[in-house]
Amino acid sequence: MNLTILGCYAATPRTITNPTSQVLEMKNQMFLIDCGEGTQVQLRKHKIKFSRINHVFISHLHGDHFYGLIGLISTFSLLSRQNDLHVYGPKGIKEVTLLQLKLSGSWTSYNLYFHELDSKESQIVFEDDKVVVSTIPLKHRVYTNGYLFQEKTGDRKLNLNAVMNHNIDTCYYNKIKSGSDMTMEDGTVIPNEELTFDPIAPKSYAFCSDTVYDETIVTLIRDVDVLYHESTFLEADEQYCEMTMHCTAKQAAKIALLANAKHLVLGHYSTRYGSIEPFKEEAKTVFENVELADDGKVFEF
Template sequence: MKFEVTILGSSSATPIFNRNPTAQALNINERLYLIDCGEGTQQQMLRFDIKASRIDHIFISHLHGDHYLGLVGLLSSMHLNGRKKPLKLFGPAPLKEIIDLQFKYSDTNLQYEIEFKATDATTAEVILENQDLTVTTFPLDHRIPCTGFLFKQKKTLRKIIKEKVEALEIPINYYPLLKRGQNYVAPDGTVYANNELTVDSSTPKSYAYCSDTIYNQNYFQYIKGADTLYHEATFLHNMLDRAQQTFHTTAFQAGEIAAHNEISKLLIGHFSARYRTLDDLLIEAQSVFPDTNLAIEGKTFEI
């Protein structure tokens, strides 16, 4: 199964130095999920060939503008481009009011339905489950209510070894049972063990998304052991006081968080406009957690 994330925006607060505000497109088994939607996101989608028509789920972490000000424009473009199928939108409860007011005063009546589910920034909860994954929110610690998101693949069925089942002339209608782990009993009574006819599917992977938060351990239980962690790293550690005042994290702290929680791969983003180049942020995070990458525009990472 495909499981990868494409970075559409990596800047905090404002677009600068060819960096856009936060947005990411997650591809899970060719289904696209948009995480946050900062200003200019739909332009970035065009630039990096992310088709809006394939997005059926949007997740907004909190209501600071650099995480959602591109949303109304994207929703409007979907309407103008003839979208009919429903869109599931997850975010803080006031987001629904913001969208309704925008469309009310622009006299816009969408041709498609927005199925809105309010997130709760005080507790963890499963907000979406389908055949591919579960999505769980968890509380972060920012100046306003803010949630992280954990995207976790579901275990898929076992894979049939085509050559072996064809050699035994096993009926096709028996394949679903094999995929579910059942042994095969031939007409002559011979029993063939399932593990001789199938192989286990790959281990499910997970992607943890931590947008804006001060460093604390309250959310560690939700991200522990994730295959890939995206974590904000707004400042270098020599600006720790500023990070704490604004409820943000340093690159050094992001590395510590990844190391402490046994993460396999760390992506850092949400970079302050004070940094024209990002090498120092990367070096700082890698000093604690070597498998760190910059989550910058246009890069796609396999989870």
């Protein structure tokens, strides 16, 4: 599970920082999460293949989280894209995107599907045989969702020495990997546990930006492997949180602690601060395994 941070700063882009956008690679699939201004430039800069992005998840309709979407959609057409593109986001994402395409006469060369969301309850928005994605309802100034990405448990791993010692034909391998015991010709039953190893534990990733401090999300992200949580302010500026509906680094750490997360990645920093190191220092007073997101940083979990 790899996470590439394309941008992780709040409000406005600068020459040295970019607004929110990131790429999650999970089970050989690539998901784009939020799409602030400059996203496609960052994709090129970090040599991420455009063609591998088939699903885009937008948290909310504030500009620093989706103003790069129309440019990316247009560029896909210029690159003669053929694969379908699915966009998940709040109700209104389809209208604002299609209006721009209509007025510019820039229709896509590929199928563009919108999955608009308006539920205030968690719901599954994407699922295939390897990954399931659910919403994490957040509390912000406009309708907002985070997203929980969860790997599905894979097949068990063959113990090749064991199956060869029992002279088991290869035609039974898939059945064994799916968890079945093996019945031999003489009626002997070999338990699956003797023929396989446990599958790799499935990983999970929770993206939570933007939101005020909200403990109700804890049950949705319990035991998550990696939690990305917004940390717009430091504790000294906590008075701005209620007005802007954002969090401090310490509040993000409290959520990670309550959720029993394995790792916490901080992001969405206000550009008022000259350094992001104090965010980590503040969060570590509450939660130990803290990482700082930064533009261009790649995490491997």
